[in-house]
Amino acid sequence: DVVWPAKVFGMLCQVGAGVAVYLAALSLLPGRRFLSLAAALLVVTSPPLVWGMLSGMEIPLYLLLVATGLLFYLKSRGVWAVAIWSLGVWVRPDGLFLVALGIVAPPREAARRLLVALPILLAFFGFNHLVGGHWMPQTVGVKAHFGVDLVGRTWHLMREWGTLWG
Secondary structure, X not given: OOHHHHHHHHHHXXXXXXXXXXXXXXXXXXXXXXXXXXXXXXHHHOHHHHHHHHHOOOHHHHHHHHHHHHHHHHOOOHHHHHHHHHHHHHHOHHHHHHHHHHHHOOOOOHHHHHHHHHHHHHHHXXXXXXXXXXXXXXXXXXXXXXXXXXHHHHHHHHHHHHHHHO
């Protein structure tokens, strides 16, 4: 059965994100354990996030990576934060925005953070180009565009199917 391991993995990621949020809130509000616990419980029990946790989708894993990166960022470990957020791009490509923010802010050590993110991001882009022929996953092109090119998309899809099954 593949359903239950995905659900258990989602639950573990959600709980891990809750722990990371608790520790991040505690670093922002030292001594305010109740508020930190409330922030963590809000994340762990939020209905949309509970749905994501049990859906078997990427949401809880990405939430864990973002929350853990935030914890490292707040602990002045910007290099580790950017590395974790860069790994998150493999889960959700829209995380590139968070990686870019992590690299440029604050400006000190920006070059070092870029050197950490670059190999992870180059591997991501290279993998997508090698497998799908585009630098970003096909889902990004479907979700983020200004027009619909059904003929072009369908032709590309048929070409890929022909290569795989032909």
